[in-house]
Amino acid sequence: MENKNNPLSPHLQIYSWNVSSLLSITHRIVGVINTVAIIFICLWLVLISLGESNYEFIQIFLQSFFGKFFIVFLSWSFSFHILNEIRHLAWDMGYGFDLKISQTTGIITIFGSLIFAVLIYLFGRNII
């Protein structure tokens, strides 16, 4: 049927979110951020190997408020990506498709990633 000029029905604008769709898009965004972060970490290592003055420069950045936020955020984003990837691996093996199970594992991923982020931070600061 010819309907070139017919309007497109609304999609993203109206569709309601649920745990799995929210985690799916977050997984993607976090994946991109992590890739960039890994490049940054590599650059950091290269800089350190180039000498002491570089190390100080990074040290100052990481001790600023923004630097600390950056580190805490990355501990969360990596924890999240790893936990959600475990869900994906389970799906690839054929497990966890049931609505209730996928919802539960999704919620575990959200809270688990937050707990992991806090643990990594505390561990890094030698508190535990």
Place this chain on the structure above:
Amino acid sequence: MVQFSLPQNSKILKGKYYKDKSGSNNLKKVNVYRWDPSTKENPRIDTFEVNMNECGPKVLDILFKIKNEIDPSLTFRRSCAHGVCGSCAMNVDGVNTLSCTKSHSDIKGDLNIYPLPHLKVVKDLVGDLTTLYKQYESVEPWLKTNVGQKTTEEIKQSQEDRAKLDGYYECILCACCSTACPSYWWNGDKYLGPAVLLQAYRWINDSRDEDKKERLKKVADELKLYRCHTIMNCTNSCPKGLNPAKAIGSIKKMLATS
């Protein structure tokens, strides 16, 4: 390139407001997507005040009430009215479902009704599903076997093999799942979508079918199959409680292990 916003001719305007005339104290505001192909206007949202004291329990009852008592030009597809035909699939309160099995008392506040998402609108709540039907045809949804030509006897299936089709044969092709899938929104011309893939799996999984290998080969495609990123909107929306995400996962697993 994926376009996340609606094209200019699809931007939704504010429409008419139909005030209640019955004087009832139990009113529900129902916002319905309208588009009339005979005018050149953009789609709009009309708001109807519906007297809930004299209305059946389903969302479809509300639509009928509006059509019968308020605005006869309201257009929507429906047939069986008890969740078997799949005609009245639409987006109710942000989730695709069959309006004939969806109870409106589950929804608090105003009721928003849109056509199935990311389709060309034919009129009001009717979307154009031509692409989806073509894709359905492409998976050849019929039994392929050579046995039938040799004998006139029925092709038997054990109870265990028959049970493997449970959760898949019930699909009524209402398209709720496919039009709930963001991957299908962005790549609907190439990606087959959950409804069609579930049907593909139903035939791959049929013990009587002798074309399993060919079927798997046909569907094993970067775009046709692997655009599924397990967003699970399909399973979340299926009004029959089926699990298209699992069916797609099973096809992927079969391909990975064969």
